[in-house]
Amino acid sequence: MRAILVVNPKATTTTGRGRDVLVRALRSEVDLTVEYTRRRGHAVALARAAARQGVDLVVTLGGDGTVNEVVNGLMTAGPGDTDEDRPTAEQLPALAAVPGGSTNVFARALGLPSQWPDAAGVILEGLRLGRVRTIGLGRADDRYFTFCAGLGLDAAVINRVERARRRGRVSTPALYLRSIVSQYLLGDERRHPTIRLERPGEITEGELATVIIQNTAPWTYVGDREVNPNPDASFDLGLDVLAMRRLRVQSTTRMVTQSLSRQPNPRGRQILRLHDLDEFSLVAERPQAFQLDGDYLGERNKVRFTSVAAALRVIC
Structure with a gap:
């Protein structure tokens, strides 16, 4: 089996010695090439080239941003830009995500341990046993x-956190909490909700302040605690949505508390929840902060979302 290991050398929870241990372990199972990312977007190109060269497996060592780039490289390895040109899951290399970032939502949502040595052991066992899962x-x-996308408050918070990290701050739950409070108090989301959710053949939902989209549950983690605005979201279904109509203190606090519950089921007059959607669009009267898989991608006035079923094989 031919494999490539895509390493983010800036991954926060691994060391050079740890990477060497992982490389030796993988080489005991596969014919391995190791590539290090050098800039943002580099993992996209590495994964796309690997798919076109017929590699059987792409392993990532990094956080959710590295996984996202590799997935986008794999999914755009076809000859054109249309859905008909997109390779099937069986035609693409399988993916194995070794958690090396600060949160590692994707790997943990697949059931992998949060610490990379333990997760690597599970992946190696999966390779030996042929344990493969196909996900949407x-x-x-x-x-x-x-695993997630967002338009509005959560994306604006991620932007604040990323700016703080560029200034040398360490990504911690406390940093996220301070960023949430600052954005909530200073941002425009709660004062002037302008987002609309449009679905084919359905009534438009308007005056939404912020929207969370999930492809699986949980949405994220605070330490070991799952945060679950859309607890029924699944890799095996369409997309789930939670939107807040108004970001009032009482309703927002209740939603956060419900999402952190052991049996989450956020509900209330200010909450809109939709389950297992194939497609929808978010349209805003003014540009809104936008994020995918925890990476801030700037501002958008309109984004069309679609669910892509049975898109990729993963080792877990």
């Missing part, structure tokens, strides 16, 4: 995502 993906316009 989400797509926002022309970019794929694995």
